[in-house]
Amino acid sequence: MTHAPVRTAVDILATAREQVLEQGAGLTREQTLEVLRLGDDRLEELLALAHEVRMKWCGPEVEVEGIISLKTGGCPEDCHFCSQSGLFQSPVRAAWLDIPSLVEAAKQTAKTGATEFCIVAAVRGPDERLMAQVAAGVEAIRNEVDIQVACSLGMLNQDQVDRLAAMGVHRYNHNLETAKSHFPNVVTTHTWEERWDTLRMVRDAGMEVCCGGILGMGETLEQRAEFATQLAELEPDEVPLNFLNPRPGTPFGDLEVLPASEALKAVAAFRLALPRTILRFAGGREITLGDLGAEQGILGGINAVIVGNYLTTLGRPAESDIDLLANLKMPIKALNETL
């Protein structure tokens, strides 16, 4: 019986350098798994390679995005990580934001240099009331603020996709959350395939696709690699990477926070699987990586950040990330490049 030769860390990194950095071809599922399994002693080298890949295939600009919750809490779905589900004993109560506050938030976001402003609602999918609110909000923002509007309103039907596209919504966020094989352990009230269907309709309607997920929800390294390559197959314009911040009262409230080295390895591996995408640091960064995490990530493959709140938990203040980008001499992506 013959065995495939064991590939060393040097081989694994050399392959990634040749294939991803030189040729721009993302890692396969097996190759992503090899990278995720690298020892911590290779982390620095791995992050440096991911950074080179990002600089070569995306450039030095960093996209800054603001996010606002139009409807918070009381969601009928049971995503086990989410404190906005109405099915768990979590402290987030249902609340709606009014249109003037939405426009004000968009103005404040634009002042930071952000080019994207994402309107989020904690729902399975939008009902007529929410669609009307979104239409009014998008129109008011487009009239008063120089910023692209994105939405994240759950699963859509074709009519809703068409209406959002007609409103001028530039990008739609809908996360696949985790690998297809792990999804039933995370959500039972809808399927991964239902999410995929929404993403396909969004793409076909001409909106940009923003799709990522959460790491550290009990998935194996194999499933993390599976997820990275399932995202690559979707070819999203942007991938927000969250790390689980276990919220009290949710079914995942007692899970351990991902170790920092594992989280950073995942950032680099996702960059190597998705060399051209906008890879965004989203929620859970502070608890997983601490204060130094932003810098390590932005020098390890990340090229987009969120300013302001992460919906239900506070992120760092906008200024600290903006200052960091200035210190690292990384320009904020300008609006005219995205129009």
Ligand code: SF4
């Ligand atoms: S992740 Fe979204 S769909 Fe799931 S419970 Fe939270 S708000 Fe609802």
